[in-house]
Amino acid sequence: MVKMNMEGCCLSMEPVTIYVTEGCGSCRQMKELLTSRGVSYIEKNTTTDPGLMDELNRLGSSTVPTVVFGEHIVIGLRPNLMNRLLDEAGL
Secondary structure (H helix, E strand, O other): OEEEOOOOOEEEOOOOEEEEOOOOHHHHHHHHHHHHOOOOOEEEEOOOOOOHHHHHHHOOOOOOOEEEEOOEEEEOOOHHHHHHHHHHOOO
16 A cells, blocks of 8 residues: 655555455445545455455454554454544554
């Protein structure tokens, strides 16, 4: 993910990854939140790749949506927390 500062320089950020399943309303809402803030993300679909659940378990999660960026892991639909963390990261 790349964010531009006021001078037009690129601020390099760690990639944002979101774990989802097909038909998950909370996943759709979290993706919409990221998109509305201009945050690009890597989507990992546990429906099409069930092995991704092992990755989630290693992260301490067993549910979707789970968003990972930098040191942060946001489990479930937590828009207030997600917005606060994105604000703190300057996104």
